[in-house]
Amino acid sequence: xxxxxxxxxxxxxxxxxxxxxxxxxxxxxxxxxxxxxxxxxxxxxxxxxxxxxxxxxxxxxxxxxxxxxxxxxxxxxxxxxxxxxxxxxxxxxxxxxxxxxxxxxxxxxxxxxxxxxxxxxxxxxxxxxxxxxxxxxxxxxxxxxxxxxxxxxxxxxxxxxxxxxxxxxxxxxxxxxxxxxxxxxxxxxxxxxxxxxxxxxxxxxxxxxxxxxxxxxxxxxxxxxxxxxxxxxxxxxxxxxxxxxxxxxxxxxxxxxxxxxxxxxxxxxxxxxxxxxxxxxxxxxxxxxxxxxxxxxxxxxxxxxxxxxxxxxx
Amino acid sequence: xxxxxxxxxxxxxxxxxxxxxxxxxxxxxxxxxxxxxxxxxxxxxxxxxxxxxxxxxxxxxxxxxxxxxxxxxxxxxxxxxxxxxxxxxxxxxxxxxxxxxxxxxxxxxxxxxxxxxxxxxxxxxxxxxxxxxxxxxxxxxxxxxxxxxxxxxxxxxxxxxxxxxxxxxxxxxxxxxxxxxxxxxxxxxxxxxxxxxxxxxxxxxxxxxxxxxxxxxxxxxxxxxxxxxxxxxxxxxxxxxxxxxxxxxxxxxxxxxxxxxxxxxxxxxxxxxxxxxxxxxxxxxxxxxxxxxxxxxxxxxxxxxxxxxxxxxx
Numbered sequence: 346x347x348x349x350x351x352x353x354x355x356x357x358x359x360x361x362x363x364x365x366x367x368x369x370x371x372x373x374x375x376x377x378x379x380x381x382x383x384x385x386x387x388x389x390x391x392x393x394x395x396x397x398x399x400x401x402x403x404x405x406x407x408x409x410x411x412x413x414x415x416x417x418x419x420x421x422x423x424x425x426x427x428x429x430x431x432x433x434x435x436x437x438x439x440x441x442x443x444x445x446x447x448x449x450x451x452x453x454x455x456x457x458x459x460x461x462x463x464x465x466x467x468x469x470x471x472x473x474x475x476x477x478x479x480x481x482x483x484x485x486x487x488x489x490x491x492x493x494x495x496x497x498x499x500x501x502x503x504x505x506x507x508x509x510x511x512x513x514x515x516x517x518x519x520x521x522x523x524x525x526x527x528x529x530x531x532x533x534x535x536x537x538x539x540x541x542x543x544x545x546x547x548x549x550x551x552x553x554x555x556x557x558x559x560x561x562x563x564x565x566x567x568x569x570x571x572x573x574x575x576x577x578x579x580x581x582x583x584x585x586x587x588x589x590x591x592x593x594x595x596x597x598x599x600x601x602x603x604x605x606x607x608x609x610x611x612x613x614x615x616x617x618x619x620x621x622x623x624x625x626x627x628x629x630x631x632x633x634x635x636x637x638x639x640x641x642x643x644x645x646x647x648x649x650x651x652x653x654x655x656x657x658x659x
Numbered sequence: 660x661x662x663x664x665x666x667x668x669x670x671x672x673x674x675x676x677x678x679x680x681x682x683x684x685x686x687x688x689x690x691x692x693x694x695x696x697x698x699x700x701x702x703x704x705x706x707x708x709x710x711x712x713x714x715x716x717x718x719x720x721x722x723x724x725x726x727x728x729x730x731x732x733x734x735x736x737x738x739x740x741x742x743x744x745x746x747x748x749x750x751x752x753x754x755x756x757x758x759x760x761x762x763x764x765x766x767x768x769x770x771x772x773x774x775x776x777x778x779x780x781x782x783x784x785x786x787x788x789x790x791x792x793x794x795x796x797x798x799x800x801x802x803x804x805x806x807x808x809x810x811x812x813x814x815x816x817x818x819x820x821x822x823x824x825x826x827x828x829x830x831x832x833x834x835x836x837x838x839x840x841x842x843x844x845x846x847x848x849x850x851x852x853x854x855x856x857x858x859x860x861x862x863x864x865x866x867x868x869x870x871x872x873x874x875x876x877x878x879x880x881x882x883x884x885x886x887x888x889x890x891x892x893x894x895x896x897x898x899x900x901x902x903x904x905x906x907x908x909x910x911x912x913x914x915x916x917x918x919x920x921x922x923x924x925x926x927x928x929x930x931x932x933x934x935x936x937x938x939x940x941x942x943x944x945x946x947x948x949x950x951x952x953x954x955x956x957x958x959x960x961x962x963x964x965x966x967x968x969x970x971x972x973x
Binding site for chain 1: 701749758764
């Protein structure tokens with residue numbers, strides 16, 4: 346059994362590959378909720394939705410968020426009524442948020458609601474939020490502290506990032522599925538998907554005891570670098586690393602995750618960094634990590650799983 | 660200045676006619692909120708919406724509710740997610756409910772929110788809810804007490820009505836616009852539109868002191884019968900009157916409103932009832948009350964206003 350820790354687009358792609366090669370009982374997907382926010386009275390969980398829509402084969406490949414074939418009649422009407430339209434909610438996507446908000450209001454946990462949504466979307470593999478409690482990534486910028494979506498969507502990542510805070514993380518408990526998977530005797534590896542280390546994975550690692558629990562699981566922890574050839578495949582990872590005074594490289598990603606990880610997957614473009622990664626005490630795997638197609642996702646999933654297997658049984 | 664008390668479809672049509680012949684400062688529309696309910700976490704105000712959409716020229720003429728040219732992508736997606744779909748919310752209509760719910764949650768009154776929505780929809784005439792406080796029409800049926808929309812939409816008015824209750828009415832205050840209009844020295848008449856007397860107008864009349872205030876306004880109170888030729892133009896009025904053991908006739912409507920009203924507008928089909936209405940001490944006006952077109956709405960508005968003028972200055 347494998348635990349996959351994921352954020353949005355990049356993470357969702359590898360999760361999709363893992364789900365294609367593993368049966369449902371051999372994969373536990375755990376998703377960042379630091380990006381979640383309440384908007385227009387609705388609970389919006391962007392990373393969970395991206396992972397769910399991707400696994401359901403319904404993600405919009407052009408935007409990296411939302412549903413394929415989406416319509417925007419609600420948004421257009423809201424604009425005419427003078428409502429907030431900086432965060433785009435499609436007509437079909439809206440049903441997810443309305444449904445989630447109703448069920449949360451009725452007392453269900455985010456884990457329960459997510460399981461229900463996955464079932465309705467025909468997703469066989471278990472997907473859980475990292476926690477049922479609110480954790481909110483706050484971005485400390487030159488313009489003051491901003492909520493994540495305020496920074497990411499409304500301001501289009503323009504403000505310089507001075508620091509990050511994961512509000513609520515210290516009080517949040519890992520979700521039951523995550524806790525249970527970490528204790529599962531069948532656990533063979535923990536995969537940190539190629540999601541933004543600072544925005545998507547850090548909130549999860551900020552949960553109390555999480556780093557220790559990942560280590561104590563006694564299985565290889567393998568991170569796939571979202572930085573390839575000194576740039577982010579998608580999103581503001583490179584810009585943020587730069588603003589935080591960090592080197593924009595897969596080596597810096599490995600350094601960031603050290604000493605948590607046993608191995609790091611680098612793209613062919615970063616083959617020259619393998620020895621430096623190795624010098625950190627982290628086993629490097631160099632392969633193609635850019636997932637442009639479903640075969641790419643499956644190929645990378647196979648590579649990562651094979652690598653993990655080799656580490657677990659040397 | 661005229662006050663028009665209205666419920667849904669029939670009331671909205673006469674309000675539309677009145678708005679076509681009166682300048683904005685000469686009309687105050689006051690709408691039933693007994694049908695309002697919270698659904699999918701949203702505040703839905705069916706009668707306010709019908710009146711607003713009608714005045715904006717955007718009402719769906721086929722359904723009698725919702726917007727013309729509406730799409731249903733949200734509803735279809737919600738159905739796929741296992742959500743409640745018995746109350747149909749169109750993609751554009753949904754923006755009204757989301758906007759309203761957000762602003763109410765932010766502390767605005769229903770009157771303020773309604774005024775804002777009207778402005779966005781380009782409605783010049785003032786439209787106010789009967790009250791800012793919650794009043795909920797409850798239908799006592801053979802199957803137990805049902806919320807109004809549960810009775811009206813989910814059960815399609817099938818259960819036999821044994822009685823009605825306007826929960827919250829005794830604690831609710833008339834909206835500021837209604838109170839102010841009733842005290843306005845320019846007030847010339849109060850028109851009770853052809854809405855369901857038991858479902859749409861009764862909640863308004865159940866507000867504390869409302870009957871006395873209507874009388875004390877010192878102007879003619881004129882009801883337009885929604886019952887024509889012993890049947891309701893639309894909706895369950897006839898069925899309910901029957902179940903409550905009442906005669907289904909415009910005369911019964913006049914009797915129901917007596918002694919509140921000074922005059923009652925009957926359709927040509929009910930000309931024979933004019934003398935019986937007169938015997939109640941209520942002046943009858945017989946004219947065409949069935950509004951199939953915009954000219955019909957304007958014609959009836961002219962008739963009602965002329966009638967009121969004749970009564971005010973005998």
